[in-house]
Amino acid sequence: MRLFGDYNIKNNQLYLGKYKISDLGDIYETPLYIYDENLIRENIRKCKDHFGENGKNIVAYAGKAFLVPYMCKILKEEKVSLDVVSGGELYIAYTSGFPMENVLFHGNNKSEQEISMGIDLGVGRFVVDNFRELQLIEKIAMQKNKKVKVLLRVTPGIEVNTHKYIKTGSVDTKFGFSMIENEYIKAVEKSIKSQNIDLVGIHCHIGSQIFDPKAYEYLSYTMMDIAKTILEQFGYQIKELDLGGGFGVYYNENDKSKEIQEYTSVILQSIKKRANELNMTVPTLIIEPGRFIVANSGITVYKVGAIKKIPNVRKYVAVDGGMPDNIRPALYDAKYEFVVANKVYGHKVENVTIAGKCCESGDILIKDVYLPILEEGDTIAVLSTGAYGYSMASNYNMALKPAVIFVNNDDIKLVCKRQTFNDLLTSYVI
Numbered sequence: 001m002r003l004f005g006d007y008n009i010k011n012n013q014l015y016l017g018k019y020k021i022s023d024l025g026d027i028y029e030t031p032l033y034i035y036d037e038n039l040i041r042e043n044i045r046k047c048k049d050h051f052g053e054n055g056k057n058i059v060a061y062a063g064k065a066f067l068v069p070y071m072c073k074i075l076k077e078e079k080v081s082l083d084v085v086s087g088g089e090l091y092i093a094y095t096s097g098f099p100m101e102n103v104l105f106h107g108n109n110k111s112e113q114e115i116s117m118g119i120d121l122g123v124g125r126f127v128v129d130n131f132r133e134l135q136l137i138e139k140i141a142m143q144k145n146k147k148v149k150v151l152l153r154v155t156p157g158i159e160v161n162t163h164k165y166i167k168t169g170s171v172d173t174k175f176g177f178s179m180i181e182n183e184y185i186k187a188v189e190k191s192i193k194s195q196n197i198d199l200v201g202i203h204c205h206i207g208s209q210i211f212d213p214k215a216y217e218y219l220s221y222t223m224m225d226i227a228k229t230i231l232e233q234f235g236y237q238i239k240e241l242d243l244g245g246g247f248g249v250y251y252n253e254n255d256k257s258k259e260i261q262e263y264t265s266v267i268l269q270s271i272k273k274r275a276n277e278l279n280m281t282v283p284t285l286i287i288e289p290g291r292f293i294v295a296n297s298g299i300t301v302y303k304v305g306a307i308k309k310i311p312n313v314r315k316y317v318a319v320d321g322g323m324p325d326n327i328r329p330a331l332y333d334a335k336y337e338f339v340v341a342n343k344v345y346g347h348k349v350e351n352v353t354i355a356g357k358c359c360e361s362g363d364i365l366i367k368d369v370y371l372p373i374l375e376e377g378d379t380i381a382v383l384s385t386g387a388y389g390y391s392m393a394s395n396y397n398m399a400l401k402p403a404v405i406f407v408n409n410d411d412i413k414l415v416c417k418r419q420t421f422n423d424l425l426t427s428y429v430i
Contacts, residue, residue, distance in 0.1 A: 001337050001383070002250055004296040005039030006407070014341040014381055016299075016407045021341040022379040025301040028403045029418055030379070031321030032301045033390050037074070037408035039297040040386075043260075044078045047289055050261040051268070060104050062245050062290025063089045065387040066298070070406065070415035072096035081124070083288050087114040094121055104151070104242070104288075108175055109133075116140050119148060126150045127203050127242070129176055134190060134197070141196035148196060151203040151242055152177055154184045156222045158206045158215070175205070179226075188230055199236070201283060202226060205244030208291065211256050213266040219243060220270035228278045242286035243267060249295045251384050252335045260292060291387040298386020300326060300402075301341065304378040305357070315352045317374050322356015322363045324399035326385060327392050330362045338369055341379040346372025354380065358397050390416070398424055 003009070006017045014021040016036055025032055047059045060081035063071075067084075072093050075082055081102040084090045093103060101124045107114070108129040115136050118126060128134050128150045141148045155176035177184035184202075191199040204223055206215065220243065227238050250257040267285065275282045302319035309315045328334035338354065340346070349370045356363035365382065374380075393401050400423070404416035 001339060002253075003383070004250075005036040005042070007036065007299070007383075009344050012344050014339055014344055017409060019407060019412065021299070021301060021381055024405065024412075025303065025341070025379050028405055028414070030301050030303045031319075031325045031402040032418075033325075033385070033402055033404040033416075034299050034301060035294070035386060035404070035406045035415075036297045037406040037413075040071075040074060040294055041078060043289075043293045043297070044075075044080055046260050047264075047287070047293070048078075048080065051264040051285070051287055053268070057285040057287075058240075060102075060242075060286055060288045061293055062288045063093070064391060065290030066294045066389070066391050067092055068390075068404065068416050069096040070413065071294075072098040081286075083127075083290075087111070087117055090114070090118060090121065090123065100124065104286075106153075110136070112136055112140065116144075119144055119146055124149065125200065125240075127153050128187070128191075129153050131187065131190070134187060138194050138196050146196065147198050149198045149200050150191060151201045151240060152184060152187050152191065152199065153203045153205075154223070154226060155179065156204050156206065156219060156226075158219055158222065176203075184226070185229070185233065188234060188236075192234055192236060199238075201238040201240030201242065202230075203242035203244065203286075205288070206246060208246045209248045209255075210246045211248040211258065213258060213263045216243065216263055216266050217270045220267055221274050224271060224274040224278060224280070227283070228280060231280065237281060238283050240286060241271070241283045242288065245288040245290055245292070247289055247292045249291050249384070249387075251295075252337055254335070260289070295387035296384045298384070298389065300382045300385040300389055302380045302382070304374050304376055304380060307374065307376065315350065316355045317352045318355045318357055319365070319380055320357060321399075321402065322365060323358045323360060324356075324394050324396045325402055326365065326382065326389050327394070328388055329365050330360075336366065336385065337383045338366060338371060339381045339383060340372050340374065341381040343372050343378070348373050350374075358399070360397075395419075395424065400424070 008015050058081050060083045063084045076098050083104040085106045100122045103123040104125045105118045105123045106127045153176035155178050177187045191197045231237050247263050302321050306318040353367045354365040400419040403418035406413045
């Protein structure tokens with residue numbers, strides 16, 4: 001078990017700062033998402049300190065990891081950019097007062113409505129994924145008499161060792177302009193010739209949960225070589241190079257996570273080295289950490305309900321959440337560390353399987369974990385669920401989405417209310 005930030009153990013109980021986790025679960029009801037705000041801010045500042053180069057480069061938080069209005073407020077205060085992947089995320093950022101000029105608008109199948117909204121709101125960059133999107137931006141920008149800044153997403157053809165569902169930079173992927181038959185070159189040519197598109201740079205992303213910083217050395221060389229090809233063919237040197245995110249974080253003892261500077265130093269050194277070899281100017285560099293910023297800051301808290309022992313087979317312990325609030329174990333076979341928050345260490349432990357409450361055989365949070373002897377009403381905390389927990393939550397089985405709270409020293413802030421049954425009815429028409 002590894003605790004981050006202000007999470008700590010006192011009197012055999014799990015705390016965040018001075019607050020007992022089991023008490024927070026009682027007050028705000030479970031399931032409950034809890035975040036350490038200080039750790040989020042600390043991680044943002046680490047990224048800026050080790051990559052920003054006094055404001056020359058850009059850190060853009062990947063909003064898909066976790067985005068609510070209060071998170072936008074933190075990002076604005078910490079003076080970082082934001083990458084969004086849908087009209088919904090863009091609207092959350094806009095209504096939260098986040099500066100639109102600091103938004104990068106991603107997405108592999110943006111609708112006309114989303115593109116129009118992005119242009120109207122004045123997003124800083126569209127990250128363009130395909131020719132259809134390029135044509136739509138050109139058409140809509142022309143109608144609105146606007147010139148739109150874009151980055152072209154290029155698929156660098158780099159294989160990395162990660163789950164197939166979060167591998168995005170290989171040749172066979174739904175994302176980006178391919179290097180096969182110089183598809184990206186055609187996109188560059190179309191962008192440069194357009195009166196309503198301002199090509200400012202190129203973008204790539206090779207996947208998530210990448211633990212080997214050397215992958216970013218190869219990526220940096222590849223992307224600078226692409227930039228050189230663009231320069232030679234069009235006499236145009238890109239101003240910005242976005243290398244995406246994907247920096248691995250700790251979920252369990254099998255994850256060999258690194259400090260952010262181990263990634264950023266490789267990127268900065270490799271880009272500068274290759275730019276010098278190619279006799280090119282170093283562009284403004286962009287990274288898009290999401291998981292790195294929020295994953296270890298968040299936990300999910302549950303209460304134990306039914307306990308079922310099948311002799312000589314397995315002991316199931318059911319909790320009051322599961323797939324609707326954390327789909328990753330079922331979707332990716334993701335492994336987390338578990339803590340019994342109200343009795344962290346026990347004189348006796350047992351092997352149990354933690355099951356969710358959905359009518360679904362696959363609703364298992366973890367199999368075969370050793371925990372202190374569990375009883376109904378115990379509080380279980382799943383560690384490092386700050387990324388892709390709430391953001392992937394659903395109402396499957398008409399489950400209510402949990403509340404989200406942020407703890408910052410002495411302050412507790414409810415940033416997202418727990419849903420009510422009436423909330424489930426708001427979209428229905430009879």
